[in-house]
Amino acid sequence: MGVFIGSHKRTHYVLLVFVKVPILLxxxxxILWLKGSQRVPEKPWEQPIYMNLSSKHLNKDMAA
Structure with missing residues (x-):
């Protein structure tokens, strides 16, 4: 009877490593790929403010 219990545990770990974990991954x-592909491309007016500033304005403010 003890042989069957050891064999059952080994089978469980083999299934876990070679079947269950790869399926989960x-x-x-x-899911991550689908979430990434559902993103709508950014419209120019939705960009952060710092993206619309030119370096000329930034340098002038930093020099003051």
Missing amino acids: ILVGI
Whole structure:
């Protein structure tokens, strides 16, 4: 009877490592890929303020 218990545990770990973990990683990868592909491209007016400033203005303010 003890032989069957050891064999069952070993089978569980083999399934865990070679089947369950890769499936979980694939699912997480698919979810992240889908989330990334649903992003709408930024419109120019939605960019942060610092993206619209030229370096000329920044240098003038820093020199003052």
